[in-house]
Amino acid sequence: MSPLARGVTLIELVVVMMIVAIITAVAVPTYRNYVVRANRSDAKIATLAMAGHLERCFTRYNAYNSANCPVDITNVPSPEQHYRVSAVVTASTFAITATPQEGQASDPCGAFRLTSADERTVGGTEPASECWRR
DSSP states (O other): OOGGGOOOOHHHHHHHHHHHHHHHHHHHHHHHHHHHHHHHHHHHHHHHHHHHHHHHHHHHHSOTTOTTOOOOOSSEEOTTSSEEEEEEEOSSOEEEEEEEOGGGGGOTTOSEEEETTOOEEESSSSOHHHHHHO
């Protein structure tokens, strides 16, 4: 073969394609796990914001469930729409739950829960301390 007729052989092309496939097989699941973990902040923001509103109602009206309190506690979307937030409210307590939606449903933390006693739990398999921390 003359020096001008050089090119990429089929073997070289297959080797490059295999390397790209291996890198992709490792990178895609790792990236997806990162995205799910990053979206957890949406649940934390939503539950803490609703808790703040309820605490202000309690401070002002001496009850979390006052009729004068304009907090919507039924099936409210989180800021980024990754969770649906709802609350069970009595005069002296509340329990807020952020339920994952669509792609976030694969999160091993599951639903985030926050109570008026500042108890932070999750409905999934991961420890609550890990889920609320990250």
